[in-house]
Amino acid sequence: MIARFTRLMSASVVKKQIMGLTGLLLCGFLVGHLAGNLLIFVGAEYFNAYGHALITNPLIYVAEAGLGVLFIAHLGMAVRLIMENHKARPVKYYLKQPTGRGSTFASSTMPYTGTLTLIFLVLHILQFKFGPVYTIVHGGVEMRDLYKLVVEFYQSEVAVLWYVVCMISIGVHLTHGFWSAFQSLGFHHPSYTPLLRKISVGFAVVIAGGFASLPIYCYFQGGM
């Protein structure tokens, strides 16, 4: 019974669905993360207080573990699918050309934009979560001065450029990934699929543009 169920659930179709579902949940994280970080525009106090509230909430460990699982599942499944797909065509074509009516730049570069995101993520966590600890007192409470940390970090043009490039890459990843997740999960209809593809692009622009605006703002904040 269990064996049969796991066999059924390890089918190609389900693997795609796991990819899609974890991807969509990670999109949810991006939205939350961006919303929180936009507090940088409101002011150092608000941003630091938000960071403090997150770090001191015991549920943060649960959330971090959940995110970790999602990310590893998404990544692990991607590696597995890429390997299987590679094996499915042992002899490559001498000449292979896209029809121009199907695949897009985004769809054909998913493994590359995904890998770049992974590298970005590791560096990002090291730079901020495990970066230098500055403290500040807001309203009588001592907390990490994350605002100072980010502003200081993004005084370097290289750091800003790297961040922006990585956000463009995530944006490209999302333009295919977002609608593709729905397709894998079985949502396809002449009435909403074209809209979904447009929303996919819109979502990618909002996420990539929203995040990319942060280090640029920080860069100009430092001079003051």
Next chain:
Amino acid sequence: MSDGNMNLKLKVWRQKNTKDAGQMVDYSLEGVSPDMSFLEMMDMLNEKLVNEGQDSIAFDHDCREGICGMCSMMINGQAHGPKDLTTTCQLHMRSFKDGDTVVVEPWRARAFPVMKDLMVDRSAFDQIIAAGGFVNVNTGNAPDGNAIPISKENADLAMDAAACIGCAACVASCKNASAMLFVSAKISQLALLPQGEVEGEERVRSMVSKMDELGFGNCTNEAECEASCPKGISISNIARMNRQYFTSAIKAK
């Protein structure tokens, strides 16, 4: 060269048998009429090869009118050549220019071993059909025509899916060599009709697991299959298969 006839350079995959490593071989062909079909051009090349005492190029073909799905061939890196909604036998040489180099290769997929030159063994598709791509009909009196009402919309969708000729251009053009467009079309054409719906859950499970077992790749939703399908089968069939598989898998006893 007279009245618009063309001279072409061809690069064709030659492979003696399944074991042979195979290689691309250069040929040149003069006086190709733009009104010829691609297969007629291949016939012309073969005649030339036979006259020169060489082994002719093996390729699959049958109806030569776009309905059997036998003609395969990757032409200049595209399944069935550059035109959409076209099989190789329906492709005219007027799609090419005098002096063009045309690259011709067999379908490439682990599940489709090359038998000779451009011929591949597509019996993997037959195995998928045998796994469940049919409707069991019990004997008895013939039922009344139109006794089972079928909505116009579903009849149309089933008909669209049934247009699949099993040529495997979807597998050939997919960068992952996935057979999901074919399998989903075969699943949909039956699942959309009341007669096929009865066995729908069992069918989607057995056909998908056969497809996986045969070593086809996994779809990454790039829609190159839809774009190169000579019958314009939509990837909405793949989405239907995805959702049917999932509900079927969680309900499976």
